[in-house]
Amino acid sequence: MVLPFDDTYFMRKALQEAEAAFEKGEVPIGAIVVVKDRIIARAHNLTEQLHDVTAHAEMQAITAAANFLGGKYLHECTLYVTLEPCQMCAGALYWSQISKIVYAAKDPQRGYGALGTKLHPKTKVLGGILEDEASDLLRKFFVQKRNLN
């Protein structure tokens, strides 16, 4: 039996957001927030366009999801994001008490795992869903950027 809504399904939606970032010349990272199989927030990285280091996909998705829910805690929510969150985003996810984080590609340099950022004890984490697709898009972006400079 194939479930219509699984982690791969939702990660594809996050990847669509990453592609939207790519089209705008932003580092292609996308995120969505899901509650009970319903997408309540979609966002992509906008740090260049907004001249704002805080405009990571995850940060915007957290704010949008809380706005939708009318409360600051993201209990029963899952964040899908195409790259492992950084210190800032993991720190925000800590405060949100989110139930689950699913990421695609690992970030061995600046990911929260390597840097030891603390998540909330309630938060479960799963990595590697559509990792190759997310990594390929990031690689394509940086190759293109290098060739332009």
Place this chain on the structure above:
Amino acid sequence: MVLPFDDTYFMRKALQEAEAAFEKGEVPIGAIVVVKDRIIARAHNLTEQLHDVTAHAEMQAITAAANFLGGKYLHECTLYVTLEPCQMCAGALYWSQISKIVYAAKDPQRGYGALGTKLHPKTKVLGGILEDEASDLLRKFFVQKRNLN
């Protein structure tokens, strides 16, 4: 000779922001960003009012300062904040490459120092400016909150 603009002068401005947060029933933390003795951003914690865990004083001050400067990096900027930044805010400050962080009270539980969050190598840090005033205001807030519940 008494300098008109020193760390104590600017921390008092950050404390005024913390007091504004207190008046709104928010955890009283305030922040300002200064460039060449000029305040370019003022903010206070608004997590309750906005239902948004990302609405810490520092995060708003970073966004406002970058908006003022028209660029995402806070080179030559100093952030004054009344409580030691958390993981999220320190992570944002890392990305901003800010020159200096001055904080008042230490946060031994959730401060970036205790949790080992990495700052940018360019960033200098100074703690303890008007520490007693900032701590007193936080204590007053939590005593009042406990008495109300």
